[in-house]
Amino acid sequence: MKIRTLLLAALALSLGWATIPSASARLRVTTTTTDLAALAEAIGGEQVDVHSLSRPLQDAHYLDATPGMVVRIGRSDLFIENGFELEMGWVPEVLRETRNRSVRPGGPGHVDASAGIQAIQVPERVMRDMGDVHPSGNPHYTLDPVLAQQAARNIANGLIRVAPQHADYFRSNLDAYIEKSDAVVASWLEKFEAHAGAQVIIYHKHFDYMLKKLGLNIVDAIEPLPGLAPSARHVAGLIAQYRDSDVKMVIMEPWHDQRVGRQVADAIDVPLLVLCPTVGSCDAATDVIALFEVNARKILDALEGK
Ligand SMILES: [Zn+2]
Known part of the structure; x- marks a missing residue:
């Protein structure tokens, strides 16, 4: 340095x-x-x-x-x-x-x-040398x-x-x-009740706390480990596994390679949603509550075919 x-x-x-x-x-x-x-x-x-x-x-x-x-x-x-x-x-x-x-x-x-927060996805075995950037569990609370x-x-x-x-x-x-x-999130949970358990594939494990809150089912991630870019073989395996599945969409962040997300989404014939990862990354995402709402709206529209 x-x-x-x-x-x-x-x-x-x-x-x-x-x-x-x-x-x-x-x-x-x-x-x-x-x-x-x-x-x-x-x-x-x-x-x-x-x-x-x-x-x-x-x-x-x-x-x-x-x-x-x-x-x-x-x-x-x-x-x-x-x-x-x-x-x-x-x-x-x-x-x-x-x-x-x-x-x-x-x-x-x-x-x-993060003091007092219980992280999800705490790995049983940390594979830092493989590039795991979530060694203490998912940090995107x-x-x-x-x-x-x-x-x-x-x-x-x-x-x-x-x-x-x-x-x-x-x-x-x-x-x-x-x-x-509390009030804003409760209102979105009501809107998502009809979609409980809807299956999604993500790229990085970035939106997981939100997706879980909304009752969605994250079936797989395009990154084999958080921080590890997928190989062509890994991508091909995902496509083969989910081509005839009930997966509703692929969700990813704008800072990862969207060609890979697009490839998976197109091959399994579902929409690719590039969500707003942080406050300020989209105009309407002015604070963490608005960020949640912007992304929840995009997911709901995709689930309802809008
Ligand atoms: Zn991360």
Whole structure:
């Protein structure tokens, strides 16, 4: 990594920043993903300035640590990471380089948003050397806004630690988030009742928490392991297995090779749905609740042949 050689320049920039008085008294919150940024905004409201280190169409499994990230985290009041090793390729390195002890694990300014969440798909045997990027189970829990309530709680606790004077405000925003996510998801569960158990094939195990919440049956994944691109032989095997099946659609993310998804979908004669993987990746996906709704709508339309 070039990060050490570039750190000096980054540090100078950081010091420059430190000498400029903050334009507002807002808390500086840095998150690894746009989903977490949306949750932090929902809870922090007018008391926070939130920045996500990844952009909406960047797969957070595969970012590289940069000096800019070290600078950003260095001047943050709160750093929120997804956990379940989603960011294992870059966040540990950034945290090693920062002099801001508060945002390191165990510090008051650090939040592991996954604390208290039970991951699905925890592998019995981790095949990291094969490229498994889900060694601690599926990390994409923010696709289910109800499950993300626990992340919102963890974020609220972090905000209260660094700004206890606003505790009542954060708690009331948390309550509002919980109430809204419960209501919105319940309304979609009703719409999906008629499709309980509908079979889908996915590419990466990205939307699984959402698909399970909606009562759909994920029968297979095009990736043989999360993070491992499929071989031609694997794809041919999937096509042979599902050509005469009840599979309703193939679901994938825009950052994976859509030709492979298209090949499988066409061969088994079902639609290919490229869903919105993160907050901000589609115009209407303005927060984690809206993200759920945008994707649920696309799936429902496909199930109903629209
Ligand atoms: Zn993943």
